[in-house]
Amino acid sequence: xxxxxxxxxxxxxxxxxxxxxxxxxxxxxxxxxxxxxxxxxxxxxxxxxxxxxxxxxxxxxxxxxxxxxxxxxxxxxxxxxxxxxxxxxxxxxxxxxxxxxxxxxxxxxxxxxxxxxxxxxxxxxxxxxxxxxxxxxxxxxxxxxxxxxxxxxxxxxxxxxx
Amino acid sequence: xxxxxxxxxxxxxxxxxxxxxxxxxxxxxxxxxxxxxxxxxxxxxxxxxxxxxxxxxxxxxxxxxxxxxxxxxxxxxxxxxxxxxxxxxxxxxxxxxxxxxxxxxxxxxxxxxxxxxxxxxxxxxxxxxxxxxxxxxxxxxxxxxxxxxxxxxxxxxxxxxxxxxxxxxxxxxxxxxxxxxxxxxxxxxxxxxxxxxxxxxxxxxxxxxxxx
Amino acid sequence: xxxxxxxxxxxxxxxxxxxxxxxxxxxxxxxxxxxxxxxxxxxxxxxxxxxxxxxxxxxxxxxxxxxxxxxxxxxxxxxxxxxxxxxxxxxxxxxxxxxxxxxxxxxxxxxxxxxxxxxxxxxxxxxxxxxxxxxxxxxxxxxxxxxxxxxxxxxxxxxxxxxxxxxxxxxxxxxxxxxxxxxxxxxxxxxxxxxxxxxxxxxxxxxxxxxxxxxxxxxxxxxxxxxxxxxxxxxxxxxxxxxxxxxxxxxxxxxxxxxxxxxxxxxxxxxxxxxxxxxxxxxxxxxxxxxxxxxxxxxxxxxxxxxxxxxxxxxxxxxxxxxxxxxxxxxxxxxxxxxxxxxxxxxxxxxxxxxxxxx
Numbered sequence: 001x002x003x004x005x006x007x008x009x010x011x012x013x014x015x016x017x018x019x020x021x022x023x024x025x026x027x028x029x030x031x032x033x034x035x036x037x038x039x040x041x042x043x044x045x046x047x048x049x050x051x052x053x054x055x056x057x058x059x060x061x062x063x064x065x066x067x068x069x070x071x072x073x074x075x076x077x078x079x080x081x082x083x084x085x086x087x088x089x090x091x092x093x094x095x096x097x098x099x100x101x102x103x104x105x106x107x108x109x110x111x112x113x114x115x116x117x118x119x120x121x122x123x124x125x126x127x128x129x130x131x132x133x134x135x136x137x138x139x140x141x142x143x144x145x146x147x148x149x150x151x152x153x154x155x156x157x158x159x160x161x162x
Numbered sequence: 163x164x165x166x167x168x169x170x171x172x173x174x175x176x177x178x179x180x181x182x183x184x185x186x187x188x189x190x191x192x193x194x195x196x197x198x199x200x201x202x203x204x205x206x207x208x209x210x211x212x213x214x215x216x217x218x219x220x221x222x223x224x225x226x227x228x229x230x231x232x233x234x235x236x237x238x239x240x241x242x243x244x245x246x247x248x249x250x251x252x253x254x255x256x257x258x259x260x261x262x263x264x265x266x267x268x269x270x271x272x273x274x275x276x277x278x279x280x281x282x283x284x285x286x287x288x289x290x291x292x293x294x295x296x297x298x299x300x301x302x303x304x305x306x307x308x309x310x311x312x313x314x315x316x317x318x319x320x321x322x323x324x325x326x327x328x329x330x331x332x333x334x335x336x337x338x339x340x341x342x343x344x345x346x347x348x349x350x351x352x353x354x355x356x357x358x359x360x361x362x363x364x365x366x367x368x369x370x371x372x373x374x
Numbered sequence: 375x376x377x378x379x380x381x382x383x384x385x386x387x388x389x390x391x392x393x394x395x396x397x398x399x400x401x402x403x404x405x406x407x408x409x410x411x412x413x414x415x416x417x418x419x420x421x422x423x424x425x426x427x428x429x430x431x432x433x434x435x436x437x438x439x440x441x442x443x444x445x446x447x448x449x450x451x452x453x454x455x456x457x458x459x460x461x462x463x464x465x466x467x468x469x470x471x472x473x474x475x476x477x478x479x480x481x482x483x484x485x486x487x488x489x490x491x492x493x494x495x496x497x498x499x500x501x502x503x504x505x506x507x508x509x510x511x512x513x514x515x516x517x518x519x520x521x522x523x524x525x526x527x528x529x530x531x532x533x534x535x536x537x538x539x540x541x542x543x544x545x546x547x548x549x550x551x552x553x554x555x556x557x558x559x560x561x562x563x564x565x566x567x568x569x570x571x572x573x574x575x576x577x578x579x580x581x582x583x584x585x586x587x588x589x590x591x592x593x594x595x596x597x598x599x600x601x602x603x604x605x606x607x608x609x610x611x612x613x614x615x616x617x618x619x620x621x622x623x624x625x626x627x628x629x630x631x632x633x634x635x636x637x638x639x640x641x642x643x644x645x646x647x648x649x650x651x652x653x654x655x656x657x658x659x660x661x662x663x664x665x666x667x668x669x670x671x672x673x674x675x676x677x678x679x680x681x682x683x684x685x686x687x688x689x690x691x692x693x694x695x696x697x698x699x700x701x702x703x704x705x706x707x708x709x710x711x712x713x714x715x716x717x718x719x720x721x722x723x724x725x726x727x728x729x730x731x732x733x
Contacts, residue, residue, distance in 0.1 A: 003605050004604075004605040004606070005604040005605050006452075006604045006605055006606045006668065006669065007456065009456075009666060009667060011665065011667075032599075033586045034676075034678060034695070035678045035680070035693075035695035037691075037693040037695070039682055039690065039691040039693075040691075041690075048665075048667075048680065050667060050678065050680075052669075055601070055603055055604035055605075078586065079584065079585065080585055080586045080702075080703040083700075083702055083703065084695075084699075107412070107413065108223075108412070108413040108416045108732070109222065109413045110221075110222055110223075110259050110413070110416060110418070111221075111222040111259065111261075112259070115258045115259075115418060116421065175386050175393075176391070176392050176393055176415070176729075177414075178415040178416070178417055179415070179440075179729065180437045180438060180439050180443075180522075180729045181391070181392065181439055181440040181441050181727065181729050182437070182440025182521045182522050183440070184391060184392070185440060185441065185484065185521060186520070186521065188391070188503070189503065189507075192487075192500055192504060193500055193501075193507075194503075194504060194507045205388070206386075206388020206389070207388070208386075218415070221414070221417065223413045223414050224385070224393065224414045227385055227386060227393070227414070253433065253434055253437060254417045254419055254422075254434075254437075257418040257419055257421065257422065258418045258421060259416050259417055259418040260417050260418070277437070277522060278440055278519075278522055
């Protein structure tokens with residue numbers, strides 16, 4: 001019976017903080033970067049990293065939250081990862097730290113923002129709304145300050161007249 | 163049949179097609195179906211083309227490209243939408259990045275459905291389009307004045323103002339950078355031999371050399 | 375000091391079959407840097423898993439690319455079959471292998487034609503595509519379509535090929551072997567073709583490994599990498615070893631693809647002689663749950679198919695990572711330092727399939 005290496009599925013879950021270390025170890029072992037895939041789940045986003053050597057695959061899964069997802073980029077270890085990471089940034093809204101070739105969210109230039117992750121858009125809208133409220137509150141506070149300054153100068157003026 | 167339908171040249175653009183229809187369009191020109199025996203040539207320059215063959219649907223990014231190619235073609239011109247994706251969006255109609263068929267952007271004269279459209283169907287579509295081309299040519303205004311007026315109208319079209327950015331800079335900023343480099347180039351070649359230096363001192367500033 | 379200009383290349387260009395945009399920074403005719411800009415073909419079809427049930431999703435995935443369409447169908451089916459834990463009958467595996475190798479022959483002939491057109495040798499382009507029509511006729515007789523023929527389904531294949539038809543296929547391939555050899559001889563020996571291809575865009579073995587290149591691009595730089603070695607399909611029963619070259623330039627990549635073309639003809643002949651009788655499909659029960667990562671050797675290289683199910687009729691995620699996606703970093707590297715006139719050659723020798731890259 002022929003050996004079926006393609007049926008071997010080795011998927012391990014790791015922490016986001018261990019990502020760079022795991023990836024560097026894997027590179028030292030001689031593995032090649034296969035692909036990086038993000039999946040939207042009910043709790044957040046699962047990112048699957050696949051590496052390959054001699055027809056055997058090794059997969060690692062990292063879970064991040066979906067409102068403001070953030071991960072460390074692996075382009076320092078595997079430079080070609082920039083393709084997958086820019087795509088994930090456009091489609092899922094994951095921000096990557098230290099991305100080597102960063103297109104700034106304009107890799108695919110699609111009309112709809114982060115179409116796979118509406119929660120990221122919701123978070124951005126909330127932040128924008130909060131910023132607007134702060135500005136409005138700030139303007140109102142400035143207006144009050146102006147009012148009170150004006151009243152004080154009027155009173156002084158009146159006092160002067162008296 | 164007017165002369166314009168005798169040997170129409172086509173320009174082909176892949177709008178967001180899977181390539182199935184594109185290779186069938188190229189297959190029309192190859193020896194099996196051989197549209198080239200009728201004088202149909204696939205040109206790469208829109209200004210030389212009579213027929214615009216578009217495959218694939220339209221997404222956010224290629225709206226301006228499709229429009230630009232269409233606007234550069236001289237009148238009379240026809241558009242043939244090849245494949246079901248160019249007609250209506252096809253199987254990808256509900257995708258988030260697909261706006262629809264090509265007729266959301268430019269006017270289409272002939273629709274050739276199919277996935278992928280067969281070369282026989284594409285040639286049939288082009289031949290039907292030739293009747294439309296002849297009709298458009300017959301209806302074109304005869305005097306040259308109105309043609310130039312029409313050209314002026316097109317230039318004023320606001321939709322065609324597309325800002326092109328290179329490395330995050332606009333064209334004007336880039337021109338300034340290149341102009342700065344030119345000034346430093348001119349300064350560095352001013353004295354390249356002592357005899358030229360003498361010639362310069364004598365009054366002829368550039369010694370016959372052109373400004374870079 | 376030379377003048378630097380930025381030349382935009384694409385998305386509409388006479389030599390490009392597909393829209394890719396490159397900003398080339400050039401100084402006096404040589405390219406210093408190339409910044410790729412893609413997104414013209416992005417449809418977002420992976421999200422259609424939410425609207426199409428998993429048996430129907432194969433039709434969408436097949437249309438990721440029209441040239442390597444069968445490979446995408448097989449990859450998707452393999453991934454979902456792995457999820458379901460289903461084992462398909464051996465006759466179906468052999469039939470899938472035969473169709474896949476025919477797909478490889480047609481894709482390489484197509485590429486040879488486009489390469490010839492790219493350096494201006496138009497009659498060679500016409501000859502390549504004329505020979506390719508024979509293969510498309512075989513597709514139409516056996517599966518019903520010329521470029522996109524939906525013959526792969528989860529659980530097997532939809533149509534059978536009778537044994538006499540299989541022998542006919544071998545006879546047809548023998549018939550075109552001689553003229554294909556004459557055609558490929560021009561690519562390998564002609565002086566003007568060699569001057570355009572030899573020594574252009576060399577990629578060293580170390581660079582190809584660091585850039586994770588796949589397919590003929592990697593094999594032309596001396597890396598032993600081919601998904602057909604991992605034991606899927608009928609490949610374990612066939613006499614197969616990958617074609618490797620060492621120089622890494624455009625000429626080496628051309629040579630690898632030509633050798634693979636003839637190797638595919640041999641593999642089909644061997645498969646037809648060994649194909650067992652039996653069923654072509656199995657009945658499937660239940661819905662996919664769990665994840666499965668499958669790989670396929672497309673004509674352009676290694677492709678990944680990842681599917682994740684949650685027990686319902688709709689898959690949770692389907693991801694296709696295509697070979698051109700992995701070769702773009704290699705393209706960016708080879709473009710640094712080349713001449714402007716060589717840019718179309720370099721873009722064509724990685725065999726770009728931009729619709730695959732962007733889905």
